[in-house]
Amino acid sequence: MTTVPTASLPVEWRDFFALTKPRVMSLVVFTGLCGLLAAPGTIHPVIGFTAVLCIALGAGGSGALNQWWEADIDAGMKRTARRPLPAGRMAHSNARDFGIALSVASVLMMGLVVNWLSGAVLALSIFYYAVIYTIWLKPRTPQNIVIGGAAGAFPPLIGWIAVTGHITLMPVLLFAIIFVWTPPHFWALAMFVKTDYAKVGIPMLPVVAGEQATRRQIFVYSVVLFAVSLLPWVLGGTGAVYGVSALVLSGVFLALAAPVAFRASFEGDAMKPEKRLFGYSVIYLFALFAVLVIDAALRNLGALA
Template identity: 60%
Template sequence: MTTTALTTSLPADWRDFFALTKPRVMRSVVFTGLCGMIAAPVSLPPALAFTAVLCIAMAAGAAGALNQWYEADIDAMMRRTASRPLAAGRMDRQAALHFGVGLGVASVLIMGLATNLLAAALLAGSILFYVLIYTVWLKRITPQNIVIGGAAGAFPPLIGWVAATGQVDLLPVLMFTFIFLWTPPHSWALALRIRDDYAAGTVPMMPVVASARSTRLQMLGYAVLMAIVAVAPWPLGLTGAFYGMTALIGSMIFLAINIRVVTDAAPMPKDMRSEKLLFLYSIGYMLVTFAALALDRTVFA
């Protein structure tokens, strides 16, 4: 059945092309990019700001499409991803490749014309990092794939800031680092719950190649570093108390859930309630932290 799915393609419609862009991931990327732009000390005209955010969305969609093009074989072996357009045989691989490349090139060119070359270069770098470094190189060969590859998802707030200012500053670098350190505990919380799925797809995610306890301890280590970086803009004078208290409280809750994950009595509990709670909370925590950043730098400035 897997071979048929990968070799027989049915006519794709617009929903399949939309699914290629990984819309749920795109929403988070667009939001953090927008918050980075709002937090910047320079405001873009509304039309240019919209264009820049659209370019970030297009770049995220391009990366998602090229990721699925390259990983169609893995996706077909995993229950979680078997219904994706390429894995399910609803789309021709060539069409997905052309769509991803075209969307990526267009996003970079438009960003360069609408804002500045540095923002366009960072946008191009984020696409290439996700596709070449994470998808092609790291994902199939090392359990550190999501650690290093997580940098790709950390680019949007930096790109949003640079689109507005034309330069790199400490605050967006800290936000980049925040997402970079947030990614392992967020991703491994899910990977622990679907370990068998990753094993079936021969993906060496950390829970597949290491014990559950080792994975959980590493998650906690990254969470501690993430919490420090999340709160750092406040004592450094880059943000005010509104952001600082929001980040502090949110990070303490994040750490508390991580500790609960580590202290779970069973080595691989069947219900994985703690891991599920951490995965779901981590999404809201990241979005609330970035919303607080945008509000602190504008409303509460």
Template identity: 60%
Template sequence: MSEAVSARDGAIGLVGEATVADWFALLKPRVMTLVVFSGLIGLLLAPGHLNPVLAFAAILAIAVGAGAAGAINMWYDRDIDAVMRRTARRPIPAGRIEAGEALGFGIMLAVAAVILMGLATNATAAALLALSILFYVGIYTMWLKRRTPQNIVIGGAAGAFPPIIGWAAVSGDIALLPVLMFTIVFFWTPPHFWSLSLWAHGDYARAGVPMLPVVAGARSTRRQIGVYTVVLVAASLLPWLLGLAGPVYGVSALALGLGFLACAWRVLTDRQDAAGVSQTGDRPARAAFKYSLAYLFLILTMLTVDGFLR
């Protein structure tokens, strides 16, 4: 193990001598929050009963599985993380954790998470968890991310798996409602990330990541945000229209969707130059990004509330 000394914020940084917080940061805890939340919603809405200990183990397995995928992602993306301002301080590019250690950590946690899910619940949930990890690492990180501006559209499926996994943990199968939850998270991902990339595209351009604003320009990205938001709002109403959720969810989904459409409209009509570059510091895109986070938490919460009321 290397013991090269590097200065970081006036603190002493020793390669291979990372803090507990550095190892935890490898798990992408902010992404994990969303994954745990949507997995919990799937688990709560599924028919049947799961012992609380097993339910806790299932949620822990989903969280650890997502964290493992995040660690392997940081291992693979360490070269582009080093040149992006937003990610340059992550443990690997900052030199606090060696790349090989992060890879080993991620693989070990991924295997442990799938085994835990299998032991605590059933083979279907364990297989879906394994599939979601492989999808995030193999399809999104290694294949799509550096090749196509559609990276987050297809790759977004990886983040949409948890409600199905939570549902399968209880019921042992897959039904239409968790598939619709998957669809909602799937169509939510593009407007969420493209709003962020509208003002962070300098980072992606430096790293050579073909995010939509880098490849197609800001104007096209604003249009795409609008299109995907319309599709998202339509998809969000399906549980209600198909009779799988009641009016409490339906009215909430409609109100939240109208709010999202308003945000997308403001992004589209933001004061901009001929290339579509914002003259307002991308204020509408920043607002849309924040709104999208609240939107997903609220719409899934209302689906659960509605489920308990029915």
């Protein structure tokens, strides 16, 4: 086990910001905002802003708790060794207290200002990521990303509930899209950083089951994602703008997953197909949810005309 250095450098605001995993948070905030904007009904702009802020704070808090718990693991991985805790720029207790403070504040603010159902689902998402995924699933099973993918799928559901105050089929479908998207997205990354995971004993699928099995699973989930992404349109929750866009975007996703799945060797190409799929998977989710909002806006304009 890698020893995490004790804090010896002055803590800066950038270190606290890094604890929130800003890259991950940007996707979380965006999908939460899209769920809010696509939901039927209206919400006061201040309350809507508060809801999105709470989603961001909750995501940041759970990210900080994740890094607090995994500091020794992060220290052993090249990709994460420069984070505040393994680099010795922050005391463990500071990261823990910061994560708890953000998490509690986000849930209380969401409940008091928006509604308590959205606050309860936000609390569940924080608990799911910080405890169920980080502490329980990640170090124990290669299915950690499959089951743990629910943690990142909550934001559009929370945003929808912030507007409507209840859960219907449509936000559940948005949850399902991100849930199914997570395995091929993360396994594509895990393919070219698997050495790091093996070194610290994390049983990611490429480490435990091997490359061939992981490639097959990436393709299977990409096929499922293709189908699930179309369900909001097929079931009448969106219009043709979303439907056609989802068809194209998911078709490209599937086309990029195919060379990852059906080749015999990764040698000699610096994992280019895997990196292309990983890069596109981020663009895919941003684009799909952006189109969802555009489709909802166009349908609302059509209803007013």
